[in-house]
Amino acid sequence: MTPFVRHEGIVAPLLRDNVDTDQIIPSREMKTVSKTGLGEGLFASWRYTDEKTRTPNPEFILNRPGFEKATILLAGRNFGCGSSREHAVWALSGYGIRAIIAASFGSIFHTNCVRNGILPITLDMEAIQDIADIATKKPVKMTIDLQQQCLLWEASGEPIKFQIDPSDREMLVKGLDPIGLTMQHRQQILDFMDQQKTLRPWLFPETD
Amino acid sequence: MTLFDKLWDRHLVCRLDSGEDLIAIDRVFLHERTGGVALASLAERNLPILDPGRVYCTMDHIVSTLPGRGADDARMPGGETFITETRRQARRAGINLIDVNDPRQGIVHVVAPELGIVQPGMTLVCPDSHTCSLGALGALAWGIGSSEAEHAMATGTLRLTKPKNMRITIDGTLARGVTAKDLVLHIIARIGVGAGKGYAVEYAGSTIAAMDVEARLTLCNMAVEYAAFTAVIAPDGVTQSYLEGRPHAPTGALWEQACADWMSLRSDSDAGYDVEYHFQAEDVLPMVTWGISPEQAIPADGTIPAIDSLPPDKRESARRACEYMGVRPGMPLAGLPISGVFIGSCTNARLSDLRAAAAVLRGHRVAPGIRAICVPGSQTVKRAAEKDGLDQVFIDAGFEWREPGCAMCFYAGGEHMGEGARVASTTNRNFESRQGPRTRTHLMSPAMAAAAAITGTLVDGRALTEVSS
Numbered sequence: 250m251t252p253f254v255r256h257e258g259i260v261a262p263l264l265r266d267n268v269d270t271d272q273i274i275p276s277r278e279m280k281t282v283s284k285t286g287l288g289e290g291l292f293a294s295w296r297y298t299d300e301k302t303r304t305p306n307p308e309f310i311l312n313r314p315g316f317e318k319a320t321i322l323l324a325g326r327n328f329g330c331g332s333s334r335e336h337a338v339w340a341l342s343g344y345g346i347r348a349i350i351a352a353s354f355g356s357i358f359h360t361n362c363v364r365n366g367i368l369p370i371t372l373d374m375e376a377i378q379d380i381a382d383i384a385t386k387k388p389v390k391m392t393i394d395l396q397q398q399c400l401l402w403e404a405s406g407e408p409i410k411f412q413i414d415p416s417d418r419e420m421l422v423k424g425l426d427p428i429g430l431t432m433q434h435r436q437q438i439l440d441f442m443d444q445q446k447t448l449r450p451w452l453f454p455e456t457d
Numbered sequence: 458m459t460l461f462d463k464l465w466d467r468h469l470v471c472r473l474d475s476g477e478d479l480i481a482i483d484r485v486f487l488h489e490r491t492g493g494v495a496l497a498s499l500a501e502r503n504l505p506i507l508d509p510g511r512v513y514c515t516m517d518h519i520v521s522t523l524p525g526r527g528a529d530d531a532r533m534p535g536g537e538t539f540i541t542e543t544r545r546q547a548r549r550a551g552i553n554l555i556d557v558n559d560p561r562q563g564i565v566h567v568v569a570p571e572l573g574i575v576q577p578g579m580t581l582v583c584p585d586s587h588t589c590s591l592g593a594l595g596a597l598a599w600g601i602g603s604s605e606a607e608h609a610m611a612t613g614t615l616r617l618t619k620p621k622n623m624r625i626t627i628d629g630t631l632a633r634g635v636t637a638k639d640l641v642l643h644i645i646a647r648i649g650v651g652a653g654k655g656y657a658v659e660y661a662g663s664t665i666a667a668m669d670v671e672a673r674l675t676l677c678n679m680a681v682e683y684a685a686f687t688a689v690i691a692p693d694g695v696t697q698s699y700l701e702g703r704p705h706a707p708t709g710a711l712w713e714q715a716c717a718d719w720m721s722l723r724s725d726s727d728a729g730y731d732v733e734y735h736f737q738a739e740d741v742l743p744m745v746t747w748g749i750s751p752e753q754a755i756p757a758d759g760t761i762p763a764i765d766s767l768p769p770d771k772r773e774s775a776r777r778a779c780e781y782m783g784v785r786p787g788m789p790l791a792g793l794p795i796s797g798v799f800i801g802s803c804t805n806a807r808l809s810d811l812r813a814a815a816a817v818l819r820g821h822r823v824a825p826g827i828r829a830i831c832v833p834g835s836q837t838v839k840r841a842a843e844k845d846g847l848d849q850v851f852i853d854a855g856f857e858w859r860e861p862g863c864a865m866c867f868y869a870g871g872e873h874m875g876e877g878a879r880v881a882s883t884t885n886r887n888f889e890s891r892q893g894p895r896t897r898t899h900l901m902s903p904a905m906a907a908a909a910a911i912t913g914t915l916v917d918g919r920a921l922t923e924v925s926s
């Protein structure tokens with residue numbers, strides 16, 4: 250996975266609350282049995298006036314001049330709630346989004362982000378609104394420093410600090426593969442299973 | 458310790474340097490929508506499944522639900538690949554596959570309990586957000602993404618930060634015609650869609666104790682709709698008798714041993730919770746959603762709230778909801794004409810749900826111009842319903858009687874009720890375009906949906922149930 254240490258990119262504000270994963274990628278856009286090639290379906294219902302011909306909706310933030318190349322999404326409350334589909338995250342990364350700043354996240358979506366190298370940042374609604382007030386008017390660049398846990402952008406002299414779970418930060422900064430990490434505990438896992446087999450044998454069905 | 462603490466502790470393999478807990482996973486359940494991707498990705502990386510005998514896969518999300526469907530028929534163009542690829546991968550991986558026309562096939566959260574695959578005290582994960590349903594049996598079950606499913610299959614564990622404890626206590630007796638669906642909509646309307654974030658919820662109280670397992674499944678199903686990690690209910694005699702004799706339930710001496718273990722799974726009387734809520738069952742009325750978030754729900758005979766009466770942070774989404782749903786603040790919901798009715802989904806497509814709907818429908822016809830569809834949650838439910846003659850009640854009333862699957866619970870790109878259709882639905886999500894392009898979904902219980910089908914409008918179904926009983 251691509252490590253996330255420092256990233257500079259354009260911010261696209263999309264401040265609706267409760268944007269669910271069906272909106273991030275509608276089911277009908279999940280056409281392949283694959284994790285790639287989903288960027289086109291990102292926000293399809295809002296992004297296109299005609300989804301078949303992919304006619305862009307000029308009102309939608311990612312279609313406005315200068316915002317097409319946005320890599321940082323600024324969102325409201327409960328972003329990524331709803332269906333657990335990881336396709337939502339694959340669509341975002343397929344489009345080129347590297348970080349999402351929101352007041353809160355759907356929890357499955359949050360984990361999916363970290364597992365795919367997208368940085369989910371939680372800020373309070375007031376701070377988000379302040380950024381949006383400026384970032385909506387014209388495309389602005391922001392720098393995210395994950396190690397320092399802060400955001401920097403031209404309109405604010407002071408870096409904006411953010412909190413993140415240390416294990417999430419570690420995973421992202423080092424671009425770690427969680428399966429590989431957990432495999433280091435393989436013996437412990439097998440021992441645990443053996444112990445369970447004695448304690449609660451019904452948990453281990455005979456394979457049919 | 459709480460029930461949740463106990464479930465967590467007995468699966469704790471070790472604490473990781475990262476501060477996360479490594480939690481042992483007893484069952485992984487897949488479906489064709491994401492199962493094929495996860496299995497293919499493991500194969501590509503040469504990662505074997507630790508214990509394929511503990512991994513199950515059903516076909517539910519995009520299978521056709523039309524009578525006489527073929528084994529590869531999908532309900533959207535291109536969907537066949539998901540079915541055939543998942544089947545191929547599942548066979549190759551040697552996991553337990555419940556294929557399209559298997560007599561056990563059905564929606565994952567309907568199938569897991571009715572086959573006894575999920576049991577009290579287990580951890581079960583599935584790449585589907587409504588896996589929390591299974592907490593109804595005292596299991597620790599939650600929805601995950603595909604990467605996490607791969608992790609669980611390859612390592613037999615997941616890396617997790619432990620959620621906090623919340624208890625929702627409901628005491629008293631639900632009125633006639635008021636169901637677990639109404640209760641959960643009532644709860645979400647009160648506490649809000651974000652209230653469960655970061656919490657594992659335990660449902661407790663005399664109302665829960667009196668509920669059968671199917672009602673408990675409905676209640677737990679929607680925990681994710683208020684952002685909870687999951688919900689759990691302590692296993693009791695009701696759980697035990699529900700599981701006894703199910704195909705995957707333990708038997709003989711193992712059954713006795715398992716039951717003794719399950720009965721120890723309850724919160725200590727001095728257990729502490731980070732948050733507690735109390736509800737009184739008598740306060741719950743039949744509920745209907747009016748908006749595009751499950752918290753936008755009111756009693757069926759109520760009126761849509763004035764925007765100003767809402768907390769400031771709810772006003773914008775209420776405005777959007779009114780616009781999308783074609784309703785206005787102050788407007789009564791009852792009497793609003795609908796064009797479709799959907800009875801199905803992992804929330805409300807078990808036998809008791811179909812019985813409740815059929816009780817309302819018996820001797821009535823669906824109003825002219827209404828398209829009404831009933832999709833049993835599984836083959837097992839369908840067979841049981843047909844044995845009771847319920848299929849005939851639905852068909853005589855003018856309903857379509859389908860093959861099991863998720864069907865119109867979500868729009869997959871194929872069949873829908875029509876652009877902008879207003880639908881009375883027993884599902885769990887009223888999100889924009891969830892059921893079809895610009896579909897306006899009103900969530901409610903099966904009996905209420907049946908009543909709406911007969912009148913052709915949203916209606917407080919209790920009047921009709923009184924008449925027909």
Ligand code: SF4
Nearest residue numbers: 587802803863866867
């Ligand atoms: S019935 Fe609906 S909510 Fe349930 S698993 Fe299927 S798609 Fe998801």
